[in-house]
Structures are given as structure tokens and as C-alpha cells.
Amino acid sequence: MIQEEKSVVLELLGVEKSYPGNPPVGALRGIDLLVRKGELLALVGTSGSGKSTMLNVMGALDRPTAGNVFIEGQDLSNLSDRQLSSLRGRRIGFIFQQFHLIAGMSAVENVSTGLLYQGISRSRRHSDAIALLHRVGLGDRLAHLPHQLSGGEQQRVAIARALMGEPAIILADELTGNLDSKTSEEIIELLHQLNKDGSTIVVVTHDGALAQSFPGMVTLLDGLVANDSRAA
Amino acid sequence: MTSNTGFSRIKVADAIGVGTLGMRTRKTRTLLTALGIAIGIAAMISVLGITSSSDAQLKSELAALGPNLLEITPGDSFTGAEVSFPADASKVVERIGTVESSSAVFVVNASVRRNEFIPKQQTGGITALAVDLEMLSMIDGVVAEGQFLDSTSANLPNVVLGSVAAERLGIVSTLRSPQVFLGDTYFTVIGILAAAPLAPNIERAALMGVEIATELFDLQLEPSLIYARVNEELLDDQRRFDETRAVIAASVLPNAPSEVSVSRPSDLLTARTSTQNAFTGLLLGLGAVALLVGGVGIANVMVISVIERRTEIGVRRALGALRGHIRLQFVFESALLAALGGVAGIILGGLITVAYASSRDWVISVPTASLGAGVGLAVAIGTIAGLYPAARAARLDPAEAVRPRV
Numbered sequence: 054m055i056q057e058e059k060s061v062v063l064e065l066l067g068v069e070k071s072y073p074g075n076p077p078v079g080a081l082r083g084i085d086l087l088v089r090k091g092e093l094l095a096l097v098g099t100s101g102s103g104k105s106t107m108l109n110v111m112g113a114l115d116r117p118t119a120g121n122v123f124i125e126g127q128d129l130s131n132l133s134d135r136q137l138s139s140l141r142g143r144r145i146g147f148i149f150q151q152f153h154l155i156a157g158m159s160a161v162e163n164v165s166t167g168l169l170y171q172g173i174s175r176s177r178r179h180s181d182a183i184a185l186l187h188r189v190g191l192g193d194r195l196a197h198l199p200h201q202l203s204g205g206e207q208q209r210v211a212i213a214r215a216l217m218g219e220p221a222i223i224l225a226d227e228l229t230g231n232l233d234s235k236t237s238e239e240i241i242e243l244l245h246q247l248n249k250d251g252s253t254i255v256v257v258t259h260d261g262a263l264a265q266s267f268p269g270m271v272t273l274l275d276g277l278v279a280n281d282s283r284a285a
Numbered sequence: 286m287t288s289n290t291g292f293s294r295i296k297v298a299d300a301i302g303v304g305t306l307g308m309r310t311r312k313t314r315t316l317l318t319a320l321g322i323a324i325g326i327a328a329m330i331s332v333l334g335i336t337s338s339s340d341a342q343l344k345s346e347l348a349a350l351g352p353n354l355l356e357i358t359p360g361d362s363f364t365g366a367e368v369s370f371p372a373d374a375s376k377v378v379e380r381i382g383t384v385e386s387s388s389a390v391f392v393v394n395a396s397v398r399r400n401e402f403i404p405k406q407q408t409g410g411i412t413a414l415a416v417d418l419e420m421l422s423m424i425d426g427v428v429a430e431g432q433f434l435d436s437t438s439a440n441l442p443n444v445v446l447g448s449v450a451a452e453r454l455g456i457v458s459t460l461r462s463p464q465v466f467l468g469d470t471y472f473t474v475i476g477i478l479a480a481a482p483l484a485p486n487i488e489r490a491a492l493m494g495v496e497i498a499t500e501l502f503d504l505q506l507e508p509s510l511i512y513a514r515v516n517e518e519l520l521d522d523q524r525r526f527d528e529t530r531a532v533i534a535a536s537v538l539p540n541a542p543s544e545v546s547v548s549r550p551s552d553l554l555t556a557r558t559s560t561q562n563a564f565t566g567l568l569l570g571l572g573a574v575a576l577l578v579g580g581v582g583i584a585n586v587m588v589i590s591v592i593e594r595r596t597e598i599g600v601r602r603a604l605g606a607l608r609g610h611i612r613l614q615f616v617f618e619s620a621l622l623a624a625l626g627g628v629a630g631i632i633l634g635g636l637i638t639v640a641y642a643s644s645r646d647w648v649i650s651v652p653t654a655s656l657g658a659g660v661g662l663a664v665a666i667g668t669i670a671g672l673y674p675a676a677r678a679a680r681l682d683p684a685e686a687v688r689p690r691v
Contacts, residue, residue: 105688114603115684135607139293142605150689153600157310169303170605172294214604227689 062222062253063088063111068120070106080106082276088255093248095264096257098273108257112145112224113137125221142170146215148225152207154199160186160210161195167217185213189243205236225256293605304617307590315622318586322626323633325576326659330634332568334651338642341650351425351483352520357511357533360546368544370537372506377536383516383529388423389508391415393498395468397491399454409453413467414490415498423512424484431459431476438475439494445476447488468502580666587619587674598678599686608679615675616668623667627660
């Protein structure tokens with residue numbers, strides 16, 4: 054298969070994550086996963102299946118209790134907090150269910166925050182942000198503040214922010230969870246478009262129907278991979 | 286892995302923009318929080334300003350009165366006997382290192398009248414004094430009419446009248462060389478002095494040269510009053526000033542220094558200064574308390590702000606911000622908040638000072654160093670107040686912070 058030849062962007066090897074308690078709560082119980090460049094993958098599971106934990110571990114927001122996470126071949130287990138932060142800023146784009154735009158900042162400013170911590174000049178960040186906002190269809194909303202935008206528009210801004218700096222992988226957590234179905238469809242369509250343009254995207258969702266529309270789907274159950282449609 | 290080298294970094298201009306975001310988006314809260322600091326700083330600045338204005342006023346009053354002028358007179362002896370100074374007392378005083386100049390005044394035993402037809406008893410309280418030529422500059426005296434005694438005129442029967450003496454004798458001008466009857470001789474009035482508040486006994490006197498007084502009136506060469514100007518540096522050093530006073534007394538009457546009275550005409554005002562200083566300390570303390578409360582207020586608001594902005598912090602961490610960036614953002618915001626209060630405080634304090642000082646017709650003086658120190662103090666307090674909230678923000682677990690909130 055052609056996909057096999059493409060380079061691995063993200064790899065999970067025997068990843069476990071448990072939270073302190075008596076007994077400890079095992080959210081992830083030994084996960085192996087491979088995400089290759091150019092994939093559009095759905096990570097699906099019911100509430101409590103460990104998918105959000107997995108997304109945090111994949112995005113270097115959280116460290117696994119055991120096992121290894123590799124991003125572009127780099128083992129994250131030996132990295133310091135500073136190195137993990139820097140890696141997130143450079144190589145990972147995040148899209149959140151509640152958009153998480155920063156209040157009081159315009160759409161352009163929010164998007165340009167995507168490269169704020171890369172030491173890139175404001176003018177360059179702004180021109181990149183404007184280009185991306187045009188790309189996600191918000192060319193006419195550049196100076197709007199988050200509260201002046203609809204939910205769908207806010208999520209588009211968030212997507213543009215995640216695209217800043219061309220990250221190796223984009224991780225989206227229930228990105229349509231706060232949107233109506235029509236808007237959701239538009240957002241999913243946008244993801245497909247971005248994927249066609251070359252972005253590697255992993256979407257976490259509990260929505261099986263949504264997941265079905267993606268080329269790849271990994272089902273989580275009780276902290277284990279129950280099914281991987283790509284393996285078939 | 287070239288893409289993974291180096292740490293996240295942020296440009297200074299961007300860091301400033303990030304640090305001001307909280308203030309820009311929460312204006313009312315910013316103003317209210319800064320107000321606490323502003324009140325503290327304003328209290329301190331106005332206390333310092335009012336004290337400084339009052340001091341400046343005092344100094345200008347003292348300067349007018351000649352704070353380094355000493356009046357040396359025979360005091361009361363233990364037995365009640367009359368004390369008299371030796372003839373060379375003025376010269377002795379002048380030889381003291383910290384005394385710049387001195388001048389002796391001798392009482393002339395003669396009545397001063399407009400003319401010979403006025404009864405001897407009607408002197409109008411005017412005394413005749415023999416003075417040396419430096420006396421005028423000694424008391425900062427000014428000649429209003431004619432001229433003062435010089436080396437020639439002092440040897441002739443000439444007098445210069447003090448302002449009060451001239452008024453009582455009805456002499457307003459020296460143009461027609463008016464004469465006064467002094468003892469049993471007519472003296473020509475060659476000059477009239479302007480008012481000299483520092484030396485009331487000079488104002489009420491007719492002044493003549495020591496030579497002519499000795500010649501005509503059998504002058505007792507025992508000075509009844511010695512004026513001395515001490516080095517101005519002593520004014521800032523009370524201990525040396527007191528030493529000089531003691532040295533003067535001991536030099537004039539080595540056997541009985543306690544019988545020499547060394548007074549300072551401008552001394553009346555010093556009591557006022559000391560009471561004010563006591564108040565200054567108290568009010569500054571109150572200002573400091575207000576400032577402390579303001580600092581606690583800032584810390585409080587910053588803690589709340591960190592809780593409210595948990596998601597923003599998480600997003601920034603997801604976007605690559607290091608803990609240091611988050612810490613810097615909140616410390617900067619806190620310091621800036623306090624600086625805003627500090628600037629408002631010095632403006633307010635300055636205005637209070639100006640208003641108070643002008644209402645009292647004082648010289649307006651706001652110490653510029655205190656303005657800088659006021660803002661500096663505010664920034665320091667804001668920085669300290671921000672340390673704990675910023676540390677909390679930096680410690681937030683990014684995965685926890687970005688979790689959806691219900």
C-alpha cells in the first residue's frame with residue numbers, strides 16, 4: 054500500500070496512562086498506534102474509553118505512565134517540560150471542542166498566537182494569519198472578536214490557529230461537539246479539504262457517524278484499541 | 286530532528302502585548318485594582334509633598350530672617366549683678382573658626398531728640414548706638430534713604446536712623462540734611478534704614494560711628510550686643526551649631542560662659558518643624574499601610590484572574606509557551622497594574638500637594654525623587670504581589686487546563 058511508504062508522524066508504543074487513586078484508574082492500558090503523514094484519522098470511543106487522555110498523550114500535553122510516544126521519530130519520554138512545550142509549539146496543532154479562542158483578541162490576533170512563542174515577528178505572523186483565515190473562509194472576519202463570531206466561525210478561527218506554522222500533525226478534540234449539524238458538516242468538509250492539501254489530522258470523537266466519514270477510524274474501548282479500520 | 290531543536294521564545298514587543306491583554310480586556314477591574322495602589326502612593330506623595338512644601342516655606346522664611354545670625358548679649362549673672370562684655374569681645378568672637386564675621390554694638394548714653402527745645406525725657410524710645418561699619422551687612426540691612434556710615438562720615442557728627450526712629454522723629458528724607466539733637470550736639474542725618482525685622486533694636490536707634498561716640502560721649506567700650514554670622518554649613522548640623530554657640534559663650538566670658546546669652550532670632554520657627562516631622566512619620570506609615578493593602582488587593586485579583594484564565598493558559602501552553610512565559614505574563618501584568626496605580630498616585634498626590642500648599646500660600650515643592658520612588662515602589666509591590674499568582678499559573682497542568690469546562 055502507498056500509505057505504508059509514507060513517513061510516520063506519530064507512534065505510540067505500549068502506552069499506558071493511569072491516574073492516582075485506590076485502586077489506580079487505568080485510562081490507557083497498552084496502546085500501539087501509528088499515524089502516517091497525510092492521514093485523516095478518527096479516534097472514536099464512548100465516554101470514558103480513554104480517547105481524551107490519548108489525545109493529550111499524543112499531543113505531548115500529558116506524559117504516559119508507561120510506554121513511548123514518538124513524534125517524527127523523536128521519543129518524548131526523555132524530554133524536559135521545556136522541550137515538550139517547544140515541541141508542541143512547533144510540531145503540533147490543537148483544535149478544542151470549546152474553540153478556546155482568547156477573549157479580547159481579534160480573529161487575526163488569535164490565529165497569529167499560533168506562532169507567538171516561536172519568536173516570529175508580529176508582522177509575519179499577521180500576514181500568515183490573514184492568509185490562513187482566507188483559507189478557512191473567514192477573509193471577511195479578520196478583525197472580529199471571538200464573541201462577535203458564530204460557533205462555526207470561532208471553530209474556523211481555531212482551525213486556522215492550529216494550521217499556523219504547518220505542524221506535523223493536527224489533533225482535534227470533539228471539534229464539532231459544540232456545533233449544530235449543518236455547521237458540523239461544513240467544518241468536517243473543511244478538514245477533508247485541509248487533509249487533501251497535505252495536513253495530517255487526528256480527530257477524537259464519540260460520534261460514530263462522523264468517524265465513518267473519515268478514511269481511517271480507530272475505535273477505543275476501555276483504554277485499549279478495539280478496532281483499527283486501517284488494519285483491515 | 287532539526288525541527289525539535291531550541292526552546293520556544295517570544296519577542297519582547299509580543300511579551301508586552303501579552304502582558305497587557307488582561308488589562309485591556311478587564312478595564313473596570315483594572316481601574317479598581319490600580320486604585321488601591323493609587324491611594325497608597327497618593328497618600329505618601331502628598332505627605333512628602335506637603336512636608337516638603339512646608340519645609341520649603343520654612344526655609345524661605347528662615348532665609349529672610351537670616352538663620353545663621355546670632356545675637357550675643359550679656360545674660361543674667363548668678364548673683365543678679367550686671368554682666369558686661371570685654372571691649373574686644375567682638376574680635377574674640379570673630380576669631381572662632383566657624384564664625385564668619387561679627388560686629389559690636391555699643392550703647393551711647395545720650396538722648397535723641399528732634400531739637401534742643403524738646404525735653405530730655407521725651408526720647409520716644411529711641412536709643413543712640415555706636416556701631417562699626419560692618420553692622421549693616423550683618424543684619425542684612427538696607428538703606429532706604431541717603432547712605433550708611435563710611436570711614437569718613439563715621440568720624441563726624443553724622444547719624445543713620447533706623448526706620449522706626451526716623452518715623453518717630455518725623456524725618457522722611459535726607460535731602461535737606463535734617464539734623465537731630467543728640468546729647469548736646471546736633472548730628473546730621475545722612476541715611477535712613479529700611480525695616481529690618483531681624484534687628485528690632487536697630488530699627489529703633491540712631492546709629493553713629495564708634496570714634497565720634499568715644500570723642501563726644503565718653504563711651505564705655507563694653508559691647509552691649511554682638512552680632513555674629515556663623516558658617517552656613519552649620520545650619521545642617523545641629524551638633525556643630527550647638528558647639529559653636531558654646532565656644533562663643535566661652536570665648537566672650539571665659540570665666541562665666543553661662544552669663545552669655547547666645548540666641549538666634551530665627552529660632553522661633555524650629556519648634557514648628559519638629560511637630561510637623563512627627564506627623565509626617567505617622568502619615569507616611571498610613572500611606573504604607575494603604576500601599577500594602579493595595580498590594581494584597583492586586584495579589585487577590587491576580588489569583589482570581591489566573592483561575593478565570595485557566596483555559597487561556599492551557600491554550601498558550603499547547604501553543605508552545607514555556608512555564609517561564611506564563612509566569613512572565615502574569616508578573617508583568619501585576620507589575621503593570623501597580624505601575625498604573627503608581628502613576629495615578631503620583632499625579633493625585635502631586636495635585637493634593639499643590640492644592641494644599643497654595644491654599645496656605647506656601648512655596649510649592651514636590652520632591653522629584655519621591656515621584657520616581659513612588660512609581661518604583663508601586664512596581665516593586667506589584668511584582669511581589671504577582672509572584673504567587675504567576676507561579677500558580679505556570680504550574681497549571683496544560684492537559685488539565687484545556688479540558689472542556691461545563
